[in-house]
Amino acid sequence: MSSSNPNQPPGPYPPGQHIIPPPRPVSPATAEYRLNHLMLRVKDAEKSLAFYCDCLGMHVVFIFNAGPWTIYYLGAPTEQPCDIDISSLGTAQGLLELYHIPADSSTPYSSGNDYSAPTGVGFGHVGFTVPNVAETLERVKERGYEVIKPLGEAKEETMGLPGVVVKGEFGEVSEGYKFVFEQLAFVRDPDGYWVEIVPQVVKGKEG
Template identity: 40%
Template sequence: MSRFPHGIPLPNGLNTDPPLPADAPTIGFKLNHLCIRVRDLEKSLHFYINLMGMRTVMVTNTGPMTVYFLGYPSTDRHRENLPEFGKETSIPDTTGLLELFHMHGAENKPDGFYGSGNTPPHLGFCHLGFSVPDLPKTLERLREAGVPVVKDIGAASRRDIPITDWENERGVGVEVKGTESEIHPMFKQIFANFAYVQDPEGYYVELLPQGFGA
């Protein structure tokens, strides 16, 4: 099931990655953004801008859809001058960007028109991961703003770990106590440090404390 030893976080895995020479054809590649569909652009913007602190890099109303890029201004100058942040941020050269696709008319559709990837039997995408300097304060602030908390800090039971009953019933991700498929106590300890909330569309947002594991 896994070629890795049970329970131990392994930096660089088993050190079996191929070398990465200076002339490899992938030098300079960046995983710079991810893109999700949203029905209600304004609700999603409220969450990612007002609550999560992202700002607008670029918007295009293409006609049948609006394409929206968000990012974090990373210098004082950009924080103080958001129009310059937008103008000077090169999308391909910047990591940590979020792209929202709003197909026009989707704002009239009911819950479930798009899926988060976390509702069986339609699993796939798991979550967007954000790291934050002060997780307890962040979670408190989001909770007060009405954001649904899927997993609280400290929670690390079998039910909190994102393996569904639907998968278990199909022999996937099954935990058998006393075997190597048991959830390792070290992982429970680590997992307890994270929290999960849901964005307005229902996507899962993982919140990691910065400085953790340093």
């Protein structure tokens, strides 16, 4: 497929379209594989727990002191008491692991979205779905955390893109993507990681 922008390499999908590929055949070898957890290094466990629990409603499901460091596993709230430990960790899903290493306090962390950082880019963000994005942002701001991208905006500067893309040298961001992006928000956690706040119902651009 050709591109109207000479700087944009051709790709297999037309821009601005939401494409759902056909389902892949299930392989017996991987049929029971599941995404279990994501790990973030944190410098201050209390600050990080306050952010993810008080602002975003997660619960600590278990804590493991490994000696030189401590691991905190967080999960979604449930009506029943959480009963996840090391032995049952393999059957859980959707957990967030906070890794606190006190000896790591002077090591600089990177959000993975700063193209000017000497460490480069990589990890992008953690995403949460919520019933009301505006109310969640108020909770975040009331507790003193930074909102990177508020509702109703779709600026390239807040999309975690390289400067040449922000300047439009690789073409314009599709209006369909901007319409969806306006419905989301991004906030910054105590260690600088980006956290995406997504409404439970995302509207698509008609036409």
